[in-house]
Amino acid sequence: MSLPDLDAVDRTGPRPHQAAGLAQREVGTAVTISNLTAVVSGKGGVGKSNLIANLAVACAGQGARVLVVDGDAGLANLDVLMGVAPRNTVIDLMRDRCSFEKALVKCPKGVSLLPAGSGRRDLALFENGGTARLRSVLAKHAPDFDVVLLDAGAGIGKVVIDLAAMAARTWLVATPEPTSFADAYATFKTLCARGVAAPIELVVNCAKDEAEGRDVHRHLERMCARFLARDLPLREVLPRDPRLPDAVTRQHLLVEAFPNTPLSRRIARWAHGWLRECSVNPGACM
């Protein structure tokens, strides 16, 4: 596998000591929501929404109360993946046109989804103070759930970073493709520079095998330590699985339609380990 030389990627932008200064100014000391996990990526199309939908259903299948929040403003599609047709969205909630309860949609295995709409209207709302409003809504209602997963979208834009800043941890999803890898590093760097101090962990998706996933992690981790003085632990390596696009086309969730496929089994194991981690160490989840 040939991964890009991130020395070249990293010639611009803040150095670690400058990043620490920016932290105070940009994100400040905002309190994170303790059971909220944000899922971000550098590049789009790396599997965030599919992983969230399947992990959420796997966690709910193991008895957890799960809330999924679609924060991929303007490109929301978790409702489609979960096979539901929302009557209200986060827009209605933010405009006080409906209650939190009315904005929630019940999905498979009882997962609750707070959907976002698609298009520029949603994106504009998120850009103009919507993330602060969402933070206060989630701070109030997240304690009613065991696990809250937030699809925070892709890239280094303000909305993505503001959403990640709400969470007690962020999962950064990347694939072994060099473009995804380089963009993941850029996103990690921006999160650090903007003062996201909560743990960030790597999820390598679409790996050929475990060794390739670990290779991607080692390479990124080394760069993050060297240039940003930050750890990037590995959360998961997930295999490429042709059954996933198959399930999406049929409008089914992989873990329900093909529970025994390698990716489904991996997601079920991830859910199990994650929920155990949360109950052994409630601060990680609750």
Ligand SMILES: Nc1ncnc2c1ncn2[C@@H]1O[C@H](COP(=O)(O)OP(=O)(O)O)[C@@H](O)[C@H]1O
């Ligand atoms: N592990 C995987 N194996 C095979 N295809 C995958 C895998 N993960 C994601 N995909 C495919 O990648 C595409 C993008 O996934 P999506 O979840 O929409 O990405 P994102 O939310 O990051 O934009 C989808 O067509 C999905 O089926």
Ligand SMILES: [Mg+2]
């Ligand atoms: Mg998505």
